Amino acid sequence: MQMKKAMVISMIAAALSATAVTPVLAQSASAMQAVQIGSKTFVVNANPVAIRTITNAGVTLASVRDIVNAIGATLHINKDGTVVVKFGQNTVKLKAASKTITVNGVAASLQHPAKVVSYTTFIEPAAFVKALGGTYSADAESASITTIELLAGAEYAVWINSSKLLVSNTNETGREDYLVDAATGKYELLLTSSDTSDLIVSPDGMSVAYSDANGAVYTIDLSTKKSVQVSTDSSIKNELQWSQDGSSLFFLQGDKSSVIAKLKLADGTVSKVLEDKVDYKANLEVSADGTKFAYYVLKQPKVTADSSKEVELDDVAIDATGTEPQIYYYDSAVAGNKPVQLTKDANDKVFLELAADGSKVNYVSVSADDASVGQLVSVDNTGSSSTTVFADKDVYQLVQGGSKLYLLTADGDSTNAIYEIDSSTGASKLITTVSDSVSELIVSGNANFAALLDGQLAVSVNGKWKNITN
């Protein structure tokens, strides 16, 4: 494993050094000696960062300012030339040409003196990082600085607000859910459970809800981390959805997800919104006012088999005609209303998104042929008007972020693309391209982007992606 790790860090370093600072010749202000400033890639809190370096007497010294910037510390230079670095509870003072630094007022020794080249101070990175409370490791090909313990991996993630994500990982005994700071990757454990549904974040980002194997429903206040059981109803609850005002939870009820039901958080009562004896509803969507619903129905092919015949005859036939998933819309505000079937085509349908006002359903339509090409389609809530909104590229995923829609699509040989769709006009805009290893796009209500790729979570900060799990 160590060899593999070293190999990959080396690959990261190779990728970065190709674009990093071009080595320049500079002169030490004090010694008037030509020293070459180069650049090396350090893996800082799981992200590759180019750090300026010099080699002095066979020893690599690293830029104090670059390390400070990489870990988010602060730097101040006193009038006497003393460099003061503060990071967390630690304060480090150092001077050029000195082999002594002070760490929180206590003197410590360096093996080699700090050196100033072109007005930049360079220092032994190991001693400096240790003095700041971090850990430093290096071998012949790479170096890493760790000041934040990042969460190990991410299987599921959703934005809570613009600065925090909920990240979940499963293990042999169950699942752990964490709150992760989008800027730093700092995390805290929220819930350890063995038989619960995914945590569903409330629209205001203040609570999460989940159900357990007994059907009981709980909410957790994210500010106090306090969990409260809000219902003892034991029916099977699939696909919990918050109402926009946070007062209720909607869900598909029963082992066959045949009923749309509503749980009032105030008193824990469960009521049926729609019971039409149609089984296997999925992808439940609820309008902002909590009265309109969209979902698709998984129909089963007709099987004919004669159990009186010899088993070896395999007298079984499967007729899947007309069983493709179809989208339905239901307006519960109209008395005696019935669900309306919005689609009839043979394409597969995934990632349903009901408009906040319930006026239309956007979804990814996957062609019925072997090519399985995805397109963004919008259908109005009567089923009479269907529009292909985006067909420029193969659509992999649709996600709603605020009033906009976002698509993860195919792009080049090794890239995927992210598009923003104005859901009112249908206009599309390319946001960026990403590695084709990105398997899931996660968008907040304020259009913050995160992406899952190979079990890791990265967030987009000012157009650049930063890894916040390790």
Add this chain to the structure above:
Amino acid sequence: MKWFKQLTIAALIAVIGFSSVPASTPTVTAASKLSGKIVINGSSALLPLTLQAASEFKKLHPKVKISASAAGSITGPQAVRKGIANIGAVDWDASKDVPGFKKFEGQVAHKVAIIPFAAVVNKNVTATNLTTKDLQGIFSGKIKNWKEVGGKDAEIIVVNRTFGSGTRVNFQDKALEGTDFMTKGDNYKEVKTSGDMKSTIETTPNAIGYMDLAYVTDKMTAVKINDIAPTEANVINGKYKVWGYGYYMTKGQPTGATKEFIKYVQSTKFQNGSLKKLKFIPISALK
């Protein structure tokens, strides 16, 4: 895995943050590109589990089309052998001989769930704690009236699954300890699926049948057998004996979308999440 994770962020950065760098070729394929069609047929007991998994899997792999149907366990491996299904859902290991059925040559069995089975009665039945001997007498037709087993004076309506049902195989083996079923009579009915069994028990006074625990509703009563209630806890602690493994059968080792779907159903996330919620028991619970 650390090296692998670091590779991925490097690949991401190569594309976005440092666009002048020739993009390193990712060594993995994004999950969303997986495509194919999976046809699943067989056990009606396993159908809710299969369709729940299908709707979750489609969000991870939207280009994979899944069709699932049920007409009794035996039709699962039959459909696989016939080449009209990729997965045969069955309530026993059909790669081995079991009483009544020969093994299906060349098929591979994949455990996906532990299925508790329950004897169930209509809500009007008052005898809700039966012994193995009671059940043997009732389902063989020797005991004909509920008063013979502590209930009221009413003729027992026996509802059985048709031949080829995995639930029937398991119930006969584990609840009746191999005793033969009655096969005809005025008070005897056969139904083809668990869904049919559910509706029949719910609507037929004095009826008794059996089904997997996931299908039991509050419109019927799941009876205790030898004083033991059919619960997940009692299966795991070894007190309740009427359960079996649910299997997905494939023709040889699965590949492509079929392989990924089976992996998803066997994953900790699905096993501890939706599978438990649907009243099945994770396959790891009895290891």
